Amino acid sequence: MQMNGSSSSFGPGGLDLAQSFFKPIQNGAPPSTTKRHTKISVVGVGNVGMAIAQTILTQNLADELALVDAKPDMLRGEMLDLQHAAAFLPRTKISASADYSVTVGSDLCIVTAGARQKPGESRLNLLQRNVALLSDIIPPLAKHSPDSILLIVSNPVDLLTYVSWKLSGFPSNRVIGSGTNLDSSRFRFLIADHLNVNAQDVQAYIVGEHGDTSVALWSTISIGGVPVLSFLEKQQIAYEKQTLENIHKEVIDSAYEVINLKGYTSWAIGYSVANLARSLLRDQRKIHPVSVFAKGFYGIDGGDVFLSLPAHLGRGGVLGVTNIHLTDEEVEKLRKSAETILEVQNQLGF
Ligand SMILES: NC(=O)C1=CN([C@@H]2O[C@H](COP(=O)(O)OP(=O)(O)OC[C@H]3O[C@@H](n4cnc5c(N)ncnc54)[C@H](O)[C@@H]3O)[C@@H](O)[C@H]2O)C=CC1
Numbered sequence: 001m002q003m004n005g006s007s008s009s010f011g012p013g014g015l016d017l018a019q020s021f022f023k024p025i026q027n028g029a030p031p032s033t034t035k036r037h038t039k040i041s042v043v044g045v046g047n048v049g050m051a052i053a054q055t056i057l058t059q060n061l062a063d064e065l066a067l068v069d070a071k072p073d074m075l076r077g078e079m080l081d082l083q084h085a086a087a088f089l090p091r092t093k094i095s096a097s098a099d100y101s102v103t104v105g106s107d108l109c110i111v112t113a114g115a116r117q118k119p120g121e122s123r124l125n126l127l128q129r130n131v132a133l134l135s136d137i138i139p140p141l142a143k144h145s146p147d148s149i150l151l152i153v154s155n156p157v158d159l160l161t162y163v164s165w166k167l168s169g170f171p172s173n174r175v176i177g178s179g180t181n182l183d184s185s186r187f188r189f190l191i192a193d194h195l196n197v198n199a200q201d202v203q204a205y206i207v208g209e210h211g212d213t214s215v216a217l218w219s220t221i222s223i224g225g226v227p228v229l230s231f232l233e234k235q236q237i238a239y240e241k242q243t244l245e246n247i248h249k250e251v252i253d254s255a256y257e258v259i260n261l262k263g264y265t266s267w268a269i270g271y272s273v274a275n276l277a278r279s280l281l282r283d284q285r286k287i288h289p290v291s292v293f294a295k296g297f298y299g300i301d302g303g304d305v306f307l308s309l310p311a312h313l314g315r316g317g318v319l320g321v322t323n324i325h326l327t328d329e330e331v332e333k334l335r336k337s338a339e340t341i342l343e344v345q346n347q348l349g350f
């Protein structure tokens, strides 16, 4: 059963009422068909799915938003609660169903369903539970929206992106994991906070696994276009490598800390994913560190692995991977991160 609170409130005569309420203007042309109608589906309406949904609505990123979850009552409750904000938001048609036909014709399908970490638990611990769910989620999503982009958020995100790629049969450029877009935002926040500047002026990437083996690319940090480490070196300003390592450790510990404090993370991932949705659907061609098919880049050659690299995103999905200069140490850490993911992946049987 598909739930669509708003249009059904007037009953079956709702459309007739609308037709008699508005008289068409004389000599009017039929509606233009050139404007693209954008539809986003979000699977899983827990903390993360709802933070993403509400950010998509407030940022006016879709004409249509479809929600799916395995719990029909909560799903209908969340749909109605969002619909009741219609008077304060850009116009978006919101529908919800446990049946995947509600997602038909989506441009972007975002998957947030599944188990989340308990305090102290690692993302990798969620693997078996969440892989099992994907077999119910990805095939119907792919069937109803064969041309869509899949954006995986559930954890462990790199491994689940690989499994989603396998289950969907989609080309690898249309299967993306939210990856270290969030870790990089945490990194930029911490650097900005340290230097008392605006995080939007800080360019800095975390790549690799969205997890404990992520890699901080110190050589990529620039503020207002000024590369930070080479600036410090040229000015002969001493800095402790340990200070840098501590900032990276704080990034890795961020999710654990928030989960310890409030039980889950939601707002930052909501903004992170909406930011990715904008780049993809509005063809922004921005560079984001996200989980992509990484084989062949930066010496990663051990197997079909998804992990975060600075990727160029647009309407076609992943348009390419940026060839930035990494130090030998960064390349080595990135390869180790890939090996960690592959070791687990090879036991999955996919
Ligand atoms: N990649 C990232 O940066 C982040 C990933 N996450 C991950 O996102 C996932 C969701 O986290 P929360 O929203 O906090 O969890 P939650 O427990 O609040 O929500 C999960 C939702 O998934 C639904 N669900 C479970 N099985 C389903 C199925 N087969 N089909 C459809 N819906 C199903 C549940 O009913 C529930 O509504 C977790 O795996 C978490 O680790 C969370 C934050 C950041």
Ligand SMILES: CC(=O)C(=O)O
Binding pocket: 123, 155, 182, 255, 265, 269
């Ligand atoms: C939970 C999670 O993956 C994060 O907040 O980074």
